[in-house]
Amino acid sequence: MTVLLQVDDLIKKFGGVTAVNNVSFPVLKGEIFSLIGPNGAGKTTMFNMISRVLPVTSGTITLDGKDITREAPHKIAALGMGRTFQNLAVFKHASVVDNLLVGRHSHMTTSVLGGLFFGPSTRAAERAHRKRVEEIIDFLEIQHVRDVPVGALAYGLQKRVELGRALATEPKLLLLDEMVSGMNAEETEDIARFILDLKEELEITVMMIEHDMGIVTDISDHIVVMNFGERIAYGTPEEIRANQHVIEAYLGHKPAERAGVNDG
Template identity: 60%
Template sequence: MNAILEVSQLGKSFGGVHAVQDVSFSVKRGTICSLIGPNGAGKTTVFNMISGLVPPTRGTVRFEGEAITGLPAHRMAHRGLGRTFQNLAVFAHASVVDNILVGMHSQLSANPLTAALYWGCVRKQEIEARRRVEEIVDFLEIQSVRDLPVGTLSYGLQKRVELGRALAMNPRLLLLDEMVSGMNQEETEDIARFILDIKEQLDVTVLMVEHDMGIVMDISDQVVVLEFGKKIGEGTPSEVSQDPRVMAAYLGNARSDAA
């Protein structure tokens, strides 16, 4: 199985602070890969470099064999990378459907003139976009709230809307940043089910940053572990859970906190 994403010796420095140091890993097509580690380990910085929000100080990122290192975020969306964020970034006063439609923007080719005239290919694209949004609404089981302002929904449903907006980009690689943070057990289980369905039914590869070790161990095919900006472990969930370095850096801390 070939790699859809290859990260090689990626590094990021902020002044004299080395947030990420020589991190390398690859994500196989058709899998779920989790990037884990304690707070401050550099996980979100790695995500930001992959998705084009932060330029790396050193190293390379390759997507489907092509170098994308340092490309701006909007170019990433055109290439087939979608992303959610840890903090909600929905349009609270807009409806669920309109929020998801925003994600279709990277797939449309209208300019101000053709959009104003609303004819020909622009009309066809609009119809196709709305059809695609309805598919996403059905997939995420949010039909009953499709016309409601997103700000009136529960936190868990708002996260589904954000996930739907990322899916509207028609990604081949989906980056999920702390999707279940702040969710209750039922909402977490729902999201875990949707992530599995995204991989299996939509054939989208998933790379996620996650603190919830339950969802990481349950649905991941591969786990990459960071500590203080460096990779300290990589493998299947069972392999990393038995790695002494990982247990000391992350799992051990989680268990002691729970106790």
């Protein structure tokens, strides 16, 4: 399969602290890829470097054959990368529709004069943007709240709106940072279904950070496991479940050691 994102020898240092140490991995086009690890493993730092929120100390990041290691953060959406954040980053006083229209910003090419006089080409572009937003609203099944201020919605619906805004950028690669954190079982199942539909119906490559191991092993094609800033495993869900380094990282001991412990 074609590699969409390639991370090579990535390092991030904050003063004397190395948060990410020489990490490499590929993300294949059309797959669901998960980045997991204990708290403090360096996952969000990795996401922030890939999306150019943080500068890279050394190493390279390639998206669809283009080196984006030093790319300006505001250009990333136009290059085909969308992202959600661990903490909600929606405009709570704006409606669902208006929040999604913000995601169309990188595709808006109307000139100042065109916007001022709202000529035929500007009106056509506006209709196209709104049509795309309505398609996303239908896809995420949020038609019933399309005109509601996002701050008035339940947490799970707010997360859908944030996902929708990322989709409005028309990404090749979508980075999802703990999408199901704080959700109940039903909301988690809905998000898992939407992520699978992103892959199968919209053909969007998904890379996600997630602590819910159920959703990770159920829907991921490949997984990278990080611990203390380093990559300790890469493989399919089956391979990751059987990896001794992963078991040690999550349990804090080797299985053989655990077997000899008397819990009584």
